[in-house]
Amino acid sequence: MDWAELYRQNTTPWDMGGAHPELARRLDEAVLAPAPAGTRVLVPGCGRGHDALALAAAGFQVTAIDIVEQLATQVEPGLGASGGRFLTADALAFREAHALLFEHTFFCALPPELRGRYGEMAAACVESGGELQAIVFPLDKEPRGEGPPFQMTLEDLVTALGEAFELLEDAPIPTRPERPWLSRWARFRRR
Numbered sequence: 418m419d420w421a422e423l424y425r426q427n428t429t430p431w432d433m434g435g436a437h438p439e440l441a442r443r444l445d446e447a448v449l450a451p452a453p454a455g456t457r458v459l460v461p462g463c464g465r466g467h468d469a470l471a472l473a474a475a476g477f478q479v480t481a482i483d484i485v486e487q488l489a490t491q492v493e494p495g496l497g498a499s500g501g502r503f504l505t506a507d508a509l510a511f512r513e514a515h516a517l518l519f520e521h522t523f524f525c526a527l528p529p530e531l532r533g534r535y536g537e538m539a540a541a542c543v544e545s546g547g548e549l550q551a552i553v554f555p556l557d558k559e560p561r562g563e564g565p566p567f568q569m570t571l572e573d574l575v576t577a578l579g580e581a582f583e584l585l586e587d588a589p590i591p592t593r594p595e596r597p598w599l600s601r602w603a604r605f606r607r608r
C-alpha cells in the first residue's frame with residue numbers, strides 16, 4: 418500500500434476530519450484513564466493527526482508516528498506546544514515505553530500477517546500498568562476479505578496482544594453514517 422501516494426491524491430476515506438467522536442467524548446468527560454497531565458501517549462499510524470492533536474489539547478504528551486513523511490508539517494506544530502512530537506517511522510519497529518497507546522485504524526490498516534509485529538510493538542511501547550485503548554473496527558467486514566481496512570475483531574486484537582495485556586473494557590460505539598461498519602472501544606492494561 419502506497420500510503421504517501423494516497424495522501425498526495427487526497428484519497429483518504431478513513432479520515433474523519435476531526436478526532437474520533439468517541440475519543441472526543443471520553444476526553445470531554447475526562448473518562449479516558451489515565452489522567453492526561455504530562456502522561457505520555459503513543460499514537461501509531463496517526464495519519465493527519467486529528468486524534469493525536471485532540472489528546473495533546475487535553476494535556477497528554479503525544480508521540481505521533483506515521484510512515485508518511487509529508488504528514489509532519491500538518492501534525493508536528495500542534496504537538497510541540499505540549500511537549501509532543503511527530504516521528505516519520507515504521508511504527509511496528511518503534512520501541513519506547515509510554516503510559517498509554519491509542520489505536521484508531523492502524524491495526525486494521527495492516528496486512529493481517531503483520532499483527533504479530535503489532536503485538537510486539539505494543540508490549541514494548543506500553544509500560545507495565547499502562548493502557549492500550551483501541552477503536553476496534555471494522556467488526557462486521559467480511560473475514561479474510563480485501564483491505565485495508567481488513568476486518569478486525571476484539572479476538573484478533575486479544576490474540577495479537579497475547580499474555581502481555583489484560584482486557585478491562587469492551588464497549589459498543591454508536592454507528593455513524595460516514596462509517597459503514599461497526600466499531601467498539603476496547604481498553605487493555607499492560608501486565
Ligand SMILES: C[S@@+](CC[C@H](N)C(=O)[O-])C[C@H]1O[C@@H](n2cnc3c(N)ncnc32)[C@H](O)[C@@H]1O
Pocket residue numbers: 420421431432433461462463464465466482483484485506507508509521522523526565
Ligand atoms: C487508515 S490510515 C489511519 C490514519 C489515522 N489513524 C486516522 O484515523 O485518520 C492508516 C495510517 O497508518 C499509516 N501507516 C501504515 N503503515 C504504517 C507503519 N508501518 N508505520 C507507521 N505508519 C503506518 C499510514 O500512512 C496511514 O496514515
